[in-house]
Amino acid sequence: MNKRPASVPEAYKDGYARAREADAEMADRYVGYTLVGDPLADAAAAELSKHPAEQSQQWIRNGMEKGSAALTDAPPAVRAFFEDADATPDWVDPELMMAGCRAFHRHSEMFVGAFVGAVLVEGFATLISQSFSITGRMVDTGVRRLKQNNRHLVEIFLPGGLDREGEGWKLSVRIRLVHARIRHMLQDADDWNPDWGLPLSTAHISYATAAFSGLLLHRARMLGIRLSPDEEKAFMMIWRYSGHLMGVPEDMQCGSVESALRLQRIGGMCEPPPTLEAILLANGLINSAPIVAGITSPKARDALTSYIYRVSRAMIGDELADALNYPKMNTFGTLAFLRTKNHAESLLFKLLPALGARNRARQFQRMLDVSLHDAEGIGYRLPVHLYAEHDGPL
Incomplete structure (x- = not known):
């Protein structure tokens, strides 16, 4: 889809005009896909x-x-x-993807932190928030949904996770079907405004995978994480394949950090300012994180929430943080401290490999603790009701 769209949803008109001045090709493609689902x-x-x-x-x-x-x-x-x-697409290279798995698990704590504290928030700052807000699948079941997001991230980065029999493969395909079912129910619902384009459109699913890949690497760099060129290529391939399984078309798939950041930047310009629903979702995600982490003390929860807000604001910038109604706070030195800490730990673990191995094991366990793993395994039930309160857990 590389031609100027015949029609533009009302909510996108102002942003689309500005985005075309920066990158007409990507703006045309992105806005064209706001009216496209997954056939x-x-x-x-x-x-x-x-x-x-x-x-x-x-x-x-x-x-x-x-x-x-x-x-x-x-x-x-x-x-x-x-x-x-x-x-399986010809460009999938399971051997190369192993380098991405190793890189992720070497820094899993920082990747999950950047994912929850910045990238998920940035993804929900778009009009995709309307779909989740109307159905209640982020607001009413926020903790469960955050754990499910974490689980998908964990599973696709396990060795073999995206093999045909892997849990990451199954979760990615399941997400595609669930999105299609919700899109079908929302499209004709009184709650849905056609000015927003199509619910869970190809534009939004593509934006999400670009954010979860290239933008996640960019945010991780802000925390001091450095990957080799091969590791970055492998990391991007893992997310590109997961996005392919979730229905992202080839011309919206991102094989490099640069292409992902381009899609995310121009797509973000096309989007209207964060709505009230986006504000509620973003703040709900951050306030859910201490609960997901198993912290029960109110004082400790408040302290961790404040810390997450500080790091998140430092990563996403004051403009977006203010638009999302974050608490005002000084973030000077926040990222510099984290970069210094990560660099020092990296040097220590190189000098003491056994200590590094134990740290990776602890990180892996913590990662599992903040992910949703049902005893019965992956469920294959599709939503029956539009609103989450009338549906069982998915």
């Missing part, structure tokens, strides 16, 4: 909604666990969806 996933979700929930879940389970070959009795749209998911 394969949308068709599959619509077909699945016509059948009893038990039958639909069985088809999804068979497709996830056994592949499209196990769907001989499923509707054509469901088979087509899983056939597409089963096809």
